[in-house]
Amino acid sequence: MEKLSDKIIRKIKDEKICPKPRWQFLLKDYFVWLVFLISLIVGAVAFCTALHVFFTNDWYLYQYLHTTFIGHVLISIPYVWFGVLIVFILIAYYNFKYTKSGYRHETYFVVALSVVGSLLLGTFLHTLGTGERIEEMVAASVPFYERITCCSDRKDVWDQPEYGLLGGKITNVFSEEDFELMDFNGFNWKVRESEETIEYEPLEIRAGEEVKIIGKKEQDFVFWAREIRPWKKKGEIRKTRIRAEE
Amino acid sequence: MLDKNNCVEKTDEELVALTIKDQDFFSCLVDRYSEKLTRYIMRISASTREDAEDLLQEIFVKAYRNLNDFDLNLKFSSWIYRIAHNQVISHWRKTKTRPQVIKFEADEDFLKFIADEGDLALDTERKFAGEEVRRMLGKLDNKYKEVLVLKFLEQKDYKEISDILRKPLGTVATLINRAKKHLRKIVEKNNPESKST
Numbered sequence: 001m002e003k004l005s006d007k008i009i010r011k012i013k014d015e016k017i018c019p020k021p022r023w024q025f026l027l028k029d030y031f032v033w034l035v036f037l038i039s040l041i042v043g044a045v046a047f048c049t050a051l052h053v054f055f056t057n058d059w060y061l062y063q064y065l066h067t068t069f070i071g072h073v074l075i076s077i078p079y080v081w082f083g084v085l086i087v088f089i090l091i092a093y094y095n096f097k098y099t100k101s102g103y104r105h106e107t108y109f110v111v112a113l114s115v116v117g118s119l120l121l122g123t124f125l126h127t128l129g130t131g132e133r134i135e136e137m138v139a140a141s142v143p144f145y146e147r148i149t150c151c152s153d154r155k156d157v158w159d160q161p162e163y164g165l166l167g168g169k170i171t172n173v174f175s176e177e178d179f180e181l182m183d184f185n186g187f188n189w190k191v192r193e194s195e196e197t198i199e200y201e202p203l204e205i206r207a208g209e210e211v212k213i214i215g216k217k218e219q220d221f222v223f224w225a226r227e228i229r230p231w232k233k234k235g236e237i238r239k240t241r242i243r244a245e246e
Numbered sequence: 247m248l249d250k251n252n253c254v255e256k257t258d259e260e261l262v263a264l265t266i267k268d269q270d271f272f273s274c275l276v277d278r279y280s281e282k283l284t285r286y287i288m289r290i291s292a293s294t295r296e297d298a299e300d301l302l303q304e305i306f307v308k309a310y311r312n313l314n315d316f317d318l319n320l321k322f323s324s325w326i327y328r329i330a331h332n333q334v335i336s337h338w339r340k341t342k343t344r345p346q347v348i349k350f351e352a353d354e355d356f357l358k359f360i361a362d363e364g365d366l367a368l369d370t371e372r373k374f375a376g377e378e379v380r381r382m383l384g385k386l387d388n389k390y391k392e393v394l395v396l397k398f399l400e401q402k403d404y405k406e407i408s409d410i411l412r413k414p415l416g417t418v419a420t421l422i423n424r425a426k427k428h429l430r431k432i433v434e435k436n437n438p439e440s441k442s443t
Contacts (some may be wrong), residue, residue, distance in 0.1 A: 004299065004302065004306075005273035005274075005280065008271060008306045008307065008310075009276075010274070011307065012270070012307065019265075019310060019313040019314050025315040103414065107414075204413060
Protein backbone atom coordinates (compact mmCIF):
# COMPACT_ATOMS: atom_id res chain seq x y z
CA MET A 1 0.00 0.00 0.00
CA GLU A 2 1.29 3.41 -0.97
CA LYS A 3 2.49 5.54 1.91
CA LEU A 4 0.58 8.75 2.55
CA SER A 5 3.72 10.86 2.13
CA ASP A 6 4.44 9.25 -1.25
CA LYS A 7 0.82 9.79 -2.30
CA ILE A 8 1.01 13.46 -1.38
CA ILE A 9 4.35 14.06 -3.08
CA ARG A 10 2.99 12.32 -6.20
CA LYS A 11 -0.11 14.52 -6.13
CA ILE A 12 2.05 17.63 -5.71
CA LYS A 13 4.21 16.62 -8.64
CA ASP A 14 1.37 15.41 -10.89
CA GLU A 15 -0.72 18.48 -10.36
CA LYS A 16 2.34 20.75 -10.41
CA ILE A 17 1.33 22.30 -7.10
CA CYS A 18 3.69 25.02 -5.92
CA PRO A 19 3.86 27.01 -2.70
CA LYS A 20 2.20 30.38 -3.21
CA PRO A 21 4.83 33.14 -3.40
CA ARG A 22 5.68 34.92 -0.18
CA TRP A 23 4.73 38.34 -1.56
CA GLN A 24 1.08 37.25 -1.77
CA PHE A 25 0.98 36.60 1.94
CA LEU A 26 2.88 39.78 2.71
CA LEU A 27 0.48 41.75 0.55
CA LYS A 28 -2.47 40.28 2.41
CA ASP A 29 -0.87 41.08 5.78
CA TYR A 30 -0.06 44.64 4.73
CA PHE A 31 -3.61 45.06 3.42
CA VAL A 32 -5.10 44.00 6.75
CA TRP A 33 -2.78 46.39 8.60
CA LEU A 34 -3.58 49.15 6.12
CA VAL A 35 -7.32 48.72 6.62
CA PHE A 36 -6.71 48.76 10.38
CA LEU A 37 -4.77 52.02 10.12
CA ILE A 38 -7.31 53.60 7.75
CA SER A 39 -10.09 52.64 10.17
CA LEU A 40 -8.18 54.25 13.03
CA ILE A 41 -7.69 57.42 10.99
CA VAL A 42 -11.33 57.61 9.84
CA GLY A 43 -12.37 57.01 13.45
CA ALA A 44 -10.04 59.79 14.53
CA VAL A 45 -11.46 62.14 11.90
CA ALA A 46 -14.99 61.33 13.10
CA PHE A 47 -13.94 61.99 16.67
CA CYS A 48 -12.24 65.30 15.90
CA THR A 49 -15.33 66.40 13.96
CA ALA A 50 -17.51 65.36 16.90
CA LEU A 51 -15.25 67.43 19.16
CA HIS A 52 -15.58 70.40 16.84
CA VAL A 53 -19.36 70.09 16.73
CA PHE A 54 -19.48 69.69 20.48
CA PHE A 55 -17.22 72.61 21.33
CA THR A 56 -18.80 74.97 18.84
CA ASN A 57 -22.34 74.09 19.67
CA ASP A 58 -24.56 77.00 20.71
CA TRP A 59 -25.06 75.72 24.23
CA TYR A 60 -26.85 78.92 25.27
CA LEU A 61 -29.68 78.19 22.84
CA TYR A 62 -31.61 75.92 25.17
CA GLN A 63 -33.14 78.97 26.86
CA TYR A 64 -34.77 79.94 23.59
CA LEU A 65 -35.77 76.49 22.50
CA HIS A 66 -38.05 75.83 25.45
CA THR A 67 -36.05 72.89 26.62
CA THR A 68 -33.84 72.08 29.60
CA PHE A 69 -30.08 72.23 29.46
CA ILE A 70 -29.89 68.43 29.76
CA GLY A 71 -32.45 68.06 26.98
CA HIS A 72 -30.43 70.41 24.83
CA VAL A 73 -27.22 68.52 25.59
CA LEU A 74 -28.91 65.27 24.59
CA ILE A 75 -30.04 66.60 21.25
CA SER A 76 -26.71 68.35 20.68
CA ILE A 77 -24.52 65.27 20.98
CA PRO A 78 -23.03 64.64 17.53
CA TYR A 79 -24.51 61.15 17.23
CA VAL A 80 -23.66 60.85 13.55
CA TRP A 81 -19.96 61.31 14.21
CA PHE A 82 -19.98 59.11 17.25
CA GLY A 83 -21.76 56.51 15.12
CA VAL A 84 -19.05 56.77 12.46
CA LEU A 85 -16.42 56.54 15.21
CA ILE A 86 -17.96 53.37 16.64
CA VAL A 87 -18.31 51.74 13.21
CA PHE A 88 -14.66 52.38 12.38
CA ILE A 89 -13.47 51.30 15.80
CA LEU A 90 -15.25 48.00 15.14
CA ILE A 91 -13.68 47.72 11.69
CA ALA A 92 -10.27 48.46 13.23
CA TYR A 93 -10.91 45.82 15.90
CA TYR A 94 -11.96 43.25 13.31
CA ASN A 95 -8.88 43.92 11.19
CA PHE A 96 -6.49 43.86 14.12
CA LYS A 97 -7.87 40.47 15.13
CA TYR A 98 -7.10 39.26 11.59
CA THR A 99 -3.51 40.37 11.61
CA LYS A 100 -1.11 37.49 12.03
CA SER A 101 -0.75 37.87 15.77
CA GLY A 102 -3.94 39.79 16.52
CA TYR A 103 -5.69 36.76 17.97
CA ARG A 104 -3.17 36.64 20.82
CA HIS A 105 -4.64 39.76 22.37
CA GLU A 106 -7.76 39.85 24.47
CA THR A 107 -10.82 41.57 23.04
CA TYR A 108 -10.73 44.35 25.64
CA PHE A 109 -7.10 45.12 24.75
CA VAL A 110 -7.84 45.37 21.04
CA VAL A 111 -10.96 47.47 21.59
CA ALA A 112 -9.03 49.72 24.01
CA LEU A 113 -6.20 50.05 21.48
CA SER A 114 -8.64 51.02 18.72
CA VAL A 115 -10.56 53.45 20.94
CA VAL A 116 -7.48 55.09 22.46
CA GLY A 117 -5.78 55.26 19.04
CA SER A 118 -8.77 56.99 17.45
CA LEU A 119 -9.33 59.33 20.40
CA LEU A 120 -5.71 60.43 20.71
CA LEU A 121 -5.30 60.95 16.98
CA GLY A 122 -8.71 62.64 16.87
CA THR A 123 -7.77 65.04 19.66
CA PHE A 124 -4.55 65.88 17.84
CA LEU A 125 -6.45 66.51 14.58
CA HIS A 126 -8.91 68.68 16.50
CA THR A 127 -6.08 70.94 17.61
CA LEU A 128 -5.16 71.37 13.93
CA GLY A 129 -8.71 72.45 13.09
CA THR A 130 -9.37 69.38 10.96
CA GLY A 131 -12.81 68.85 12.51
CA GLU A 132 -14.04 72.23 11.33
CA ARG A 133 -12.81 71.62 7.77
CA ILE A 134 -14.33 68.15 7.66
CA GLU A 135 -17.66 69.39 8.97
CA GLU A 136 -17.75 72.20 6.41
CA MET A 137 -16.84 69.81 3.65
CA VAL A 138 -19.48 67.27 4.67
CA ALA A 139 -22.12 69.98 5.19
CA ALA A 140 -21.41 71.29 1.70
CA SER A 141 -21.44 67.92 -0.01
CA VAL A 142 -23.97 65.83 1.93
CA PRO A 143 -27.42 67.35 1.43
CA PHE A 144 -29.10 65.86 4.49
CA TYR A 145 -26.18 66.43 6.85
CA GLU A 146 -27.59 69.59 8.41
CA ARG A 147 -30.90 67.89 8.99
CA ILE A 148 -29.42 65.04 10.93
CA THR A 149 -26.94 66.97 13.00
CA CYS A 150 -27.76 69.33 15.74
CA CYS A 151 -27.79 72.23 16.31
CA SER A 152 -25.58 75.13 15.44
CA ASP A 153 -25.78 74.90 11.72
CA ARG A 154 -29.29 73.65 11.51
CA LYS A 155 -31.06 76.31 9.62
CA ASP A 156 -34.44 75.35 11.01
CA VAL A 157 -33.21 76.19 14.52
CA TRP A 158 -32.49 79.73 13.31
CA ASP A 159 -35.78 80.01 11.50
CA GLN A 160 -37.91 80.61 14.54
CA PRO A 161 -38.39 84.38 14.82
CA GLU A 162 -41.36 83.90 17.11
CA TYR A 163 -38.94 82.26 19.59
CA GLY A 164 -36.43 85.04 19.05
CA LEU A 165 -34.12 83.14 16.72
CA LEU A 166 -33.41 84.42 13.25
CA GLY A 167 -30.65 83.52 10.83
CA GLY A 168 -29.81 84.46 7.28
CA LYS A 169 -27.73 86.61 4.98
CA ILE A 170 -27.32 90.39 5.28
CA THR A 171 -28.50 91.93 2.04
CA ASN A 172 -28.31 95.65 2.82
CA VAL A 173 -26.78 97.75 5.54
CA PHE A 174 -28.75 100.95 6.00
CA SER A 175 -26.94 102.40 9.00
CA GLU A 176 -25.05 101.39 12.09
CA GLU A 177 -28.31 100.45 13.69
CA ASP A 178 -30.30 98.69 11.06
CA PHE A 179 -29.81 96.34 8.20
CA GLU A 180 -31.77 94.03 5.98
CA LEU A 181 -31.51 90.27 6.22
CA MET A 182 -32.83 87.53 3.96
CA ASP A 183 -33.81 84.50 6.04
CA PHE A 184 -33.40 80.90 4.86
CA ASN A 185 -36.88 80.94 3.36
CA GLY A 186 -36.05 83.92 1.20
CA PHE A 187 -38.01 86.51 3.20
CA ASN A 188 -36.47 89.90 3.88
CA TRP A 189 -36.35 91.19 7.42
CA LYS A 190 -35.52 94.60 8.73
CA VAL A 191 -33.19 94.05 11.66
CA ARG A 192 -32.91 96.77 14.25
CA GLU A 193 -30.05 97.12 16.72
CA SER A 194 -29.97 99.14 19.88
CA GLU A 195 -27.52 100.15 22.60
CA GLU A 196 -28.10 96.78 24.28
CA THR A 197 -27.17 94.80 21.20
CA ILE A 198 -24.14 92.57 21.63
CA GLU A 199 -22.09 91.64 18.63
CA TYR A 200 -19.84 88.62 18.83
CA GLU A 201 -16.54 88.66 17.02
CA PRO A 202 -15.50 88.10 14.33
CA LEU A 203 -18.66 89.67 13.10
CA GLU A 204 -18.84 92.14 10.27
CA ILE A 205 -22.14 93.74 9.48
CA ARG A 206 -21.92 93.97 5.75
CA ALA A 207 -23.86 92.67 2.75
CA GLY A 208 -23.22 89.02 2.03
CA GLU A 209 -22.38 88.03 5.61
CA GLU A 210 -24.37 85.20 7.15
CA VAL A 211 -25.40 85.80 10.74
CA LYS A 212 -27.53 84.34 13.48
CA ILE A 213 -29.49 86.64 15.70
CA ILE A 214 -31.16 86.27 19.06
CA GLY A 215 -33.75 88.93 19.76
CA LYS A 216 -37.41 89.58 19.42
CA LYS A 217 -39.83 89.72 16.56
CA GLU A 218 -41.39 93.17 16.84
CA GLN A 219 -43.78 92.91 13.96
CA ASP A 220 -43.97 91.05 10.66
CA PHE A 221 -40.50 91.08 9.14
CA VAL A 222 -39.11 93.50 11.72
CA PHE A 223 -36.74 92.00 14.27
CA TRP A 224 -34.88 93.53 17.17
CA ALA A 225 -31.42 92.06 17.67
CA ARG A 226 -30.12 91.52 21.18
CA GLU A 227 -27.19 89.30 20.16
CA ILE A 228 -25.66 88.91 16.72
CA ARG A 229 -23.20 86.16 15.90
CA PRO A 230 -21.43 85.23 12.71
CA TRP A 231 -23.03 82.14 11.15
CA LYS A 232 -19.73 80.36 10.77
CA LYS A 233 -16.47 80.35 12.64
CA LYS A 234 -18.37 79.62 15.76
CA GLY A 235 -15.20 78.41 17.36
CA GLU A 236 -13.79 81.90 17.25
CA ILE A 237 -16.54 83.43 19.33
CA ARG A 238 -14.47 84.22 22.30
CA LYS A 239 -14.60 87.94 22.78
CA THR A 240 -17.66 90.05 23.03
CA ARG A 241 -18.03 93.71 22.52
CA ILE A 242 -20.93 96.00 22.98
CA ARG A 243 -21.21 98.11 19.93
CA ALA A 244 -22.67 100.94 21.90
CA GLU A 245 -19.47 101.17 23.95
CA GLU A 246 -17.25 101.72 20.92
CA MET B 247 16.59 11.20 -4.47
CA LEU B 248 15.94 12.24 -0.91
CA ASP B 249 17.56 10.18 1.78
CA LYS B 250 14.92 10.10 4.50
CA ASN B 251 17.62 9.61 7.14
CA ASN B 252 18.53 13.23 6.48
CA CYS B 253 15.22 14.24 7.96
CA VAL B 254 15.58 12.71 11.38
CA GLU B 255 18.00 15.22 12.75
CA LYS B 256 16.27 18.21 11.22
CA THR B 257 13.83 20.42 13.04
CA ASP B 258 10.41 21.12 11.52
CA GLU B 259 11.45 24.64 10.71
CA GLU B 260 14.59 23.45 8.90
CA LEU B 261 12.46 21.01 6.92
CA VAL B 262 10.10 23.82 5.91
CA ALA B 263 13.06 25.83 4.61
CA LEU B 264 14.37 22.76 2.75
CA THR B 265 10.92 21.98 1.29
CA ILE B 266 10.73 25.43 -0.25
CA LYS B 267 13.85 24.51 -2.23
CA ASP B 268 13.09 20.82 -2.77
CA GLN B 269 9.54 19.50 -2.54
CA ASP B 270 10.73 15.97 -1.69
CA PHE B 271 11.59 17.15 1.80
CA PHE B 272 7.89 17.69 2.39
CA SER B 273 7.49 13.92 2.72
CA CYS B 274 9.55 14.12 5.93
CA LEU B 275 7.03 16.55 7.43
CA VAL B 276 4.16 14.38 6.22
CA ASP B 277 5.70 11.28 7.80
CA ARG B 278 6.33 13.17 11.02
CA TYR B 279 2.78 14.46 11.38
CA SER B 280 0.47 12.12 9.48
CA GLU B 281 -0.27 9.77 12.36
CA LYS B 282 -0.69 12.55 14.94
CA LEU B 283 -2.98 14.51 12.66
CA THR B 284 -5.02 11.45 11.66
CA ARG B 285 -5.71 10.83 15.35
CA TYR B 286 -6.49 14.49 15.93
CA ILE B 287 -8.92 14.60 13.01
CA MET B 288 -10.65 11.45 14.22
CA ARG B 289 -10.90 12.90 17.71
CA ILE B 290 -12.49 16.15 16.68
CA SER B 291 -14.55 14.99 13.75
CA ALA B 292 -15.71 11.48 14.55
CA SER B 293 -14.40 10.43 11.14
CA THR B 294 -13.33 6.96 10.21
CA ARG B 295 -9.63 6.45 9.58
CA GLU B 296 -10.26 6.40 5.81
CA ASP B 297 -12.17 9.69 5.91
CA ALA B 298 -9.53 11.22 8.17
CA GLU B 299 -6.81 10.21 5.72
CA ASP B 300 -8.68 11.77 2.81
CA LEU B 301 -8.97 14.96 4.80
CA LEU B 302 -5.33 14.67 5.76
CA GLN B 303 -4.28 14.75 2.12
CA GLU B 304 -6.15 18.01 1.65
CA ILE B 305 -4.55 19.37 4.82
CA PHE B 306 -1.01 18.57 3.70
CA VAL B 307 -1.60 19.91 0.20
CA LYS B 308 -3.00 23.10 1.71
CA ALA B 309 -0.03 23.33 4.06
CA TYR B 310 2.33 22.86 1.12
CA ARG B 311 0.62 25.60 -0.90
CA ASN B 312 0.86 27.93 2.10
CA LEU B 313 4.37 27.08 3.22
CA ASN B 314 5.55 30.62 2.58
CA ASP B 315 2.97 31.84 5.06
CA PHE B 316 4.46 29.76 7.86
CA ASP B 317 5.27 32.13 10.67
CA LEU B 318 8.52 31.36 12.44
CA ASN B 319 7.04 32.81 15.63
CA LEU B 320 4.87 29.69 15.76
CA LYS B 321 5.81 26.10 16.20
CA PHE B 322 5.33 24.21 12.95
CA SER B 323 3.16 21.74 14.86
CA SER B 324 0.83 24.56 15.97
CA TRP B 325 0.64 25.81 12.40
CA ILE B 326 -0.20 22.43 10.88
CA TYR B 327 -2.70 21.66 13.66
CA ARG B 328 -4.34 25.01 12.95
CA ILE B 329 -4.66 24.12 9.27
CA ALA B 330 -6.06 20.73 10.23
CA HIS B 331 -8.54 22.30 12.63
CA ASN B 332 -9.71 24.83 10.05
CA GLN B 333 -9.93 22.19 7.36
CA VAL B 334 -12.07 19.95 9.56
CA ILE B 335 -14.41 22.86 10.32
CA SER B 336 -14.57 23.79 6.66
CA HIS B 337 -15.33 20.14 5.85
CA TRP B 338 -18.17 20.23 8.42
CA ARG B 339 -19.53 23.33 6.80
CA LYS B 340 -19.38 21.85 3.34
CA THR B 341 -20.95 18.58 4.28
CA LYS B 342 -23.10 19.97 7.10
CA THR B 343 -22.25 16.93 9.12
CA ARG B 344 -20.79 18.39 12.26
CA PRO B 345 -20.88 15.53 14.73
CA GLN B 346 -22.97 15.91 17.84
CA VAL B 347 -21.05 13.21 19.60
CA ILE B 348 -17.31 13.18 19.29
CA LYS B 349 -15.55 9.90 19.57
CA PHE B 350 -12.56 9.79 21.86
CA GLU B 351 -10.23 7.02 20.94
CA ALA B 352 -8.05 7.26 23.97
CA ASP B 353 -10.49 7.56 26.80
CA GLU B 354 -8.15 6.12 29.37
CA ASP B 355 -5.40 8.56 28.52
CA PHE B 356 -7.88 11.33 28.61
CA LEU B 357 -9.17 10.38 32.04
CA LYS B 358 -5.65 9.99 33.35
CA PHE B 359 -4.78 13.48 32.20
CA ILE B 360 -7.96 14.90 33.63
CA ALA B 361 -7.23 13.22 36.95
CA ASP B 362 -3.67 14.55 36.90
CA GLU B 363 -5.08 18.02 36.64
CA GLY B 364 -6.30 17.66 40.21
CA ASP B 365 -9.56 19.50 40.23
CA LEU B 366 -11.30 16.71 38.40
CA ALA B 367 -9.83 14.06 40.60
CA LEU B 368 -12.82 11.84 40.47
CA ASP B 369 -12.25 8.18 40.43
CA THR B 370 -13.96 8.12 37.11
CA GLU B 371 -11.89 5.45 35.53
CA ARG B 372 -13.18 2.81 37.87
CA LYS B 373 -16.74 4.03 37.99
CA PHE B 374 -17.50 4.38 34.31
CA ALA B 375 -17.11 2.13 31.38
CA GLY B 376 -15.46 3.54 28.28
CA GLU B 377 -18.76 3.76 26.48
CA GLU B 378 -20.31 5.82 29.28
CA VAL B 379 -17.34 8.18 29.29
CA ARG B 380 -17.73 8.63 25.59
CA ARG B 381 -21.40 9.41 26.06
CA MET B 382 -20.64 11.94 28.79
CA LEU B 383 -18.00 13.63 26.71
CA GLY B 384 -20.47 13.71 23.86
CA LYS B 385 -22.67 15.95 25.97
CA LEU B 386 -20.03 18.68 26.02
CA ASP B 387 -20.21 21.56 23.56
CA ASN B 388 -17.82 21.17 20.65
CA LYS B 389 -15.85 24.27 21.73
CA TYR B 390 -15.12 22.53 25.05
CA LYS B 391 -14.34 19.21 23.44
CA GLU B 392 -11.87 20.88 21.08
CA VAL B 393 -9.83 22.38 23.93
CA LEU B 394 -9.99 19.21 25.99
CA VAL B 395 -8.75 17.17 23.04
CA LEU B 396 -5.86 19.56 22.47
CA LYS B 397 -4.97 19.85 26.14
CA PHE B 398 -5.38 16.31 27.36
CA LEU B 399 -5.09 14.10 24.30
CA GLU B 400 -2.75 16.05 22.07
CA GLN B 401 -0.93 17.34 25.17
CA LYS B 402 -0.58 20.84 23.83
CA ASP B 403 0.29 23.65 26.19
CA TYR B 404 -1.83 26.81 26.48
CA LYS B 405 0.34 28.78 24.07
CA GLU B 406 0.07 26.07 21.42
CA ILE B 407 -3.70 25.80 21.89
CA SER B 408 -3.91 29.58 21.60
CA ASP B 409 -1.99 29.43 18.30
CA ILE B 410 -4.00 26.51 16.95
CA LEU B 411 -7.44 27.91 17.76
CA ARG B 412 -6.40 31.57 17.22
CA LYS B 413 -7.72 32.56 20.60
CA PRO B 414 -6.00 34.59 23.33
CA LEU B 415 -4.29 32.67 26.15
CA GLY B 416 -6.83 33.94 28.68
CA THR B 417 -9.70 32.66 26.57
CA VAL B 418 -8.02 29.27 26.24
CA ALA B 419 -7.59 29.05 30.02
CA THR B 420 -11.22 30.03 30.54
CA LEU B 421 -12.43 27.49 27.99
CA ILE B 422 -10.42 24.71 29.61
CA ASN B 423 -11.71 25.59 33.09
CA ARG B 424 -15.28 25.77 31.86
CA ALA B 425 -14.88 22.52 29.94
CA LYS B 426 -13.65 20.81 33.11
CA LYS B 427 -16.52 22.26 35.14
CA HIS B 428 -19.06 21.13 32.59
CA LEU B 429 -17.50 17.72 32.43
CA ARG B 430 -17.51 17.49 36.21
CA LYS B 431 -21.22 18.38 36.28
CA ILE B 432 -21.93 15.69 33.72
CA VAL B 433 -19.87 13.17 35.68
CA GLU B 434 -21.67 14.09 38.93
CA LYS B 435 -25.01 13.78 37.24
CA ASN B 436 -24.11 10.30 36.10
CA ASN B 437 -22.70 9.37 39.49
CA PRO B 438 -24.22 11.34 42.38
CA GLU B 439 -21.79 9.71 44.86
CA SER B 440 -18.89 11.59 43.32
CA LYS B 441 -20.23 14.89 44.70
CA SER B 442 -19.18 13.94 48.18
CA THR B 443 -15.68 12.81 47.16
